[in-house]
Amino acid sequence: MPKTAKEPIELKEACVLAAHEVIAEHGIEALSLREVARKLDVSHQAPYRHYPTRDHLLAEVMRRCFENFARSLDSRERFDEPSADLRSLGRAYLRFAVTHPLEYRLMFNTPWPEKADHPALVRDATHTMNILRTVLERIHGPIKVKKSTIDLDAMFIWSTMHGLASILQSDAMSHLDISKTAQGNAMQYVMDMIDAAMSSCVR
Amino acid sequence: MPKTAKEPIELKEACVLAAHEVIAEHGIEALSLREVARKLDVSHQAPYRHYPTRDHLLAEVMRRCFENFARSLDSRERFDEPSADLRSLGRAYLRFAVTHPLEYRLMFNTPWPEKADHPALVRDATHTMNILRTVLERIHGPIKVKKSTIDLDAMFIWSTMHGLASILQSDAMSHLDISKTAQGNAMQYVMDMIDAAMSSCVR
Numbered sequence: 001m002p003k004t005a006k007e008p009i010e011l012k013e014a015c016v017l018a019a020h021e022v023i024a025e026h027g028i029e030a031l032s033l034r035e036v037a038r039k040l041d042v043s044h045q046a047p048y049r050h051y052p053t054r055d056h057l058l059a060e061v062m063r064r065c066f067e068n069f070a071r072s073l074d075s076r077e078r079f080d081e082p083s084a085d086l087r088s089l090g091r092a093y094l095r096f097a098v099t100h101p102l103e104y105r106l107m108f109n110t111p112w113p114e115k116a117d118h119p120a121l122v123r124d125a126t127h128t129m130n131i132l133r134t135v136l137e138r139i140h141g142p143i144k145v146k147k148s149t150i151d152l153d154a155m156f157i158w159s160t161m162h163g164l165a166s167i168l169q170s171d172a173m174s175h176l177d178i179s180k181t182a183q184g185n186a187m188q189y190v191m192d193m194i195d196a197a198m199s200s201c202v203r
Numbered sequence: 204m205p206k207t208a209k210e211p212i213e214l215k216e217a218c219v220l221a222a223h224e225v226i227a228e229h230g231i232e233a234l235s236l237r238e239v240a241r242k243l244d245v246s247h248q249a250p251y252r253h254y255p256t257r258d259h260l261l262a263e264v265m266r267r268c269f270e271n272f273a274r275s276l277d278s279r280e281r282f283d284e285p286s287a288d289l290r291s292l293g294r295a296y297l298r299f300a301v302t303h304p305l306e307y308r309l310m311f312n313t314p315w316p317e318k319a320d321h322p323a324l325v326r327d328a329t330h331t332m333n334i335l336r337t338v339l340e341r342i343h344g345p346i347k348v349k350k351s352t353i354d355l356d357a358m359f360i361w362s363t364m365h366g367l368a369s370i371l372q373s374d375a376m377s378h379l380d381i382s383k384t385a386q387g388n389a390m391q392y393v394m395d396m397i398d399a400a401m402s403s404c405v406r
Contacts, residue, residue, distance in 0.1 A: 029230040084252040108375060109312065115378055122378060129379040152387030152392045155376070156363070160395055163366025164358075172311060173358070175318055175325060176332040182354030189355040192363055193400040 012050040014040055019061050024102055024179070028110055029060060048165075055113035059121045060112065072096045073131050079201040082138035087191050089135055090161055094187060097165035108162060124147040128167070132157065139198060157194055164190050215253040217243055220332055222264050228304050231313055234261060258316035262324045265313065268306040269327040275299045276334050285341040286401070290394050292338055293364055297390060300368035307372070311365060335360065342401060356404075367393050 018039040022031050033047040033054050040046070051057040076092035079085040097104045107125070115122050134154050137145070164187065167173060171185050182189075221242040225234050236250040243249075256262040279295035282288040300307045310328070318325050331390050338350070339356050367390065370376060376386050385392075 010317040027230040027232040029233075050374045097367060108373065109369065111375075112374070112378055122385060125378055126380045129372055129381075139321040146349075148382040148384040152388060153383045155367075155370070155381065155385060155389040156393050156396045159366035159370055159389075160359070160363040161366065163362035166312065166369065167358070167362055170311065170313075171315070175328055176330045177355045178332075178358065179224065181351040182358060184361075185351075185355060186358045190359050193404070196403040197400040200403060201396070 003091040004071070006070050011042065011046060015047050015050060015057055016061055016064065019057050020102070021107070023061070028058075028106075033057065055117070058110075059113045059118035061117075062106050062112070063124050064129050065100075065107045065123070067101065068100070069096055069107060069146060070124065070128045070131060073128065082194055085156075086139060086198075087195070089132065090157075090191050090194070091187075092169065093161050094165055100171055104165065109166075129158075130156065136185055153198065156197065159193055160190060212247060214243070214245065218250050218253060218260055219264055220268065222260050223305070226309070228262070231261075231309075236260065239311055258320070261313075262316045262321035265309050265315070266321075266324040268303075268310045269324070269331050270311060271303070271306060271335060272299055273331045274326065276331065285338060285363050289338050289342060289360075289397070289401075292335065293360075293394050294390075294398070296364050297368055297371065301371055304372055307368065312369075332357065332361075347368065356401065363393060363397055 010116050015036050018036045019031055022039060032052060034044055036047050036057065037044045051060070066168065073089060073092050073096070078087045079088055098166075104193060113121075132154050133150050136150050139153075140150070168187075173186070178186075218239050221239045222234055225238050225242060234253060234257060237247055239260065240247045240249050249369055250260065254263070276292060276295050276299070279291045316324075335357050336353050339353050339360075342356075343353070371390075376389070381389075
């Protein structure tokens with residue numbers, strides 16, 4: 001039996017789902033509380049009971065993407081050997097990006113709402129980065145390294161994975177005359193190169 | 204004196220500029236020949252004289268982005284030493300991405316129109332990839348390597364640069380608790396890591 005979307009808790013949830021649909025259908029530019037109300041067939045004022053502004057709703061939509069993403073990364077196959085675990089993390093990252101293109105775009109290709117106003121979003125986004133940091137700390141071994149060192153490695157690896165994910169999503173390889181062999185081996189090769197670069201700096 | 208946009212050649216040009224404006228203001232989803240006609244204050248049929256479909260106009264908009272991008276890469280500071288030239292290319296790439304965010308997004312974050320119908324777009328896009336391939340051939344030295352090897356290196360480097368460009372554009376670093384030192388040194392460090400990875404595979 002379909003439930004009415006007008007009860008407070010349900011409306012709060014329904015707004016998030018409707019926002020997802022608006023973004024999927026018309027792009028992030030089209031998201032507004034008015035459009036969400038229209039989609040839910042509730043009064044224009046109704047979404048304001050739960051989200052003071054469009055950005056508060058967007059922040060909650062984004063936060064859930066990070067939450068799902070972190071859950072997916074945390075459930076990867078684990079390995080004792082840190083560099084094998086890094087590869088497993090890379091595969092889990094790319095798998096999520098390819099299977100959840102909208103969520104991925106919302107996390108990493110969407111201008112953020114003012115972060116000071118959305119601490120839950122910052123917390124859940126930072127948690128995903130901390131998954132990578134934890135693996136990198138294991139790669140560096142028992143000697144404690146500076147946070148800035150870990151962050152630089154994280155930036156390199158994240159850049160590479162994020163770029164590859166975007167390229168895999170966009171079908172750009174097929175447009176730029178990349179050989180079929182290279183297309184098939186790109187993911188493996190990129191991970192080999194990350195491994196080579198990390199090995200050269202962790203001694 | 205403003206020119207009328209109704210003369211054939213000028214209208215063809217004006218459509219490209221208007222398409223840019225539509226995309227900048229409302230996103231790629233809003234691009235249509237009807238919207239372009241409205242912006243130019245010409246009849247709905249007028250753009251069809253030059254662009255049979257919306258995708259033909261989009262292909263020309265994208266092609267010009269690649270043309271400008273290639274010009275920008277070709278005018279980088281040149282170095283005899285191939286790995287120094289690769290770094291110079293990397294800096295030119297990131298500079299373009301940061302100073303031309305819309306053009307960059309159109310090239311690499313936009314679904315392509317059917318490529319078989321737009322050979323000029325494919326040609327100019329492939330040319331930009333060939334700039335990187337040429338530098339990579341010099342890095343591999345006098346021994347001829349397979350195209351698939353060059354393409355794999357190109358995929359690794361392009362992924363890394365594309366990811367870093369997207370991250371720099373999005374201000375994502377400031378949201379994910381990346382230390383200030385790491386933020387300031389990320390570009391240099393990522394290029395060092397590319398260098399380290401390339402050195403390990405070119406012997």
